[in-house]
Amino acid sequence: xxxxxxxxxxxxxxxxxxxxxxxxxxxxxxxxxxxxxxxxxxxxxxxxxxxxxxxxxxxxxxxxxxxxxxxxxxxxxxxxxxxxxxxxxxxxxxxxxxxxxxxxxxxxxxxxxxxxxxxxxxxxxxxxxxxxxxxxxxxxxxxxxxxxxxxxxxxxxxxxxxxxxxxxxxxxxxxxxxxxxxxxxxxxxxxxxxxxxxxxxxxxxxxx
Numbered sequence: 001x002x003x004x005x006x007x008x009x010x011x012x013x014x015x016x017x018x019x020x021x022x023x024x025x026x027x028x029x030x031x032x033x034x035x036x037x038x039x040x041x042x043x044x045x046x047x048x049x050x051x052x053x054x055x056x057x058x059x060x061x062x063x064x065x066x067x068x069x070x071x072x073x074x075x076x077x078x079x080x081x082x083x084x085x086x087x088x089x090x091x092x093x094x095x096x097x098x099x100x101x102x103x104x105x106x107x108x109x110x111x112x113x114x115x116x117x118x119x120x121x122x123x124x125x126x127x128x129x130x131x132x133x134x135x136x137x138x139x140x141x142x143x144x145x146x147x148x149x150x151x152x153x154x155x156x157x158x159x160x161x162x163x164x165x166x167x168x169x170x171x172x173x174x175x176x177x178x179x180x181x182x183x184x185x186x187x188x189x190x191x192x193x194x195x196x197x198x199x200x201x202x203x204x205x206x207x208x
Contacts, residue, residue, distance in 0.1 A: 033160070039085065062146075
């Protein structure tokens with residue numbers, strides 16, 4: 001799988017990451033916890049996740065600020081985690097994501113429909129372009145539902161909670177973004193192709 005072309009043309013998303021991401025994360029102490037309306041609470045180390053079945057897929061992420069990029073992402077299917085946790089009828093629930101956060105800025109939270117994320121083969125990503133996620137993209141871990149804008153996919157992921165409530169997240173409160181976060185048909189800058197393109201349908205972009 002080739003590296004992302006024209007990556008230098010991608011707008012920076014660092015300033016949108018909690019307006020100041022953690023300067024460092026210690027993988028020896030970092031954990032991903034899975035809680036909520038599940039049969040079995042789970043805790044994963046970074047190494048645990050690397051030892052699970054892996055997938056690498058070329059998929060397009062879309063930013064609400066009208067740009068998009070296709071990259072080779074590697075990680076674990078969210079469905080594997082949900083199955084391990086023992087969630088029956090996931091289409092009835094939501095998934096609340098919480099970031100590692102910082103003392104200065106607190107944590108970032110976002111809630112997405114669990115059934116929709118599973119139907120779109122959402123990934124828990126640790127690698128892009130065959131390198132660990134950079135801090136800008138959400139080191140050490142980021143959940144990606146590629147049918148949703150980037151602000152719905154939490155960077156620096158630390159906790160997943162299965163819940164019955166769809167809560168308003170930070171960017172819904174701060175910028176008035178739509179709580180469903182679904183990618184809308186409109187014109188976007190396709191960074192990897194260095195051109196503008198019109199997305200014809202809602203959800204994950206597959207035509208570019």
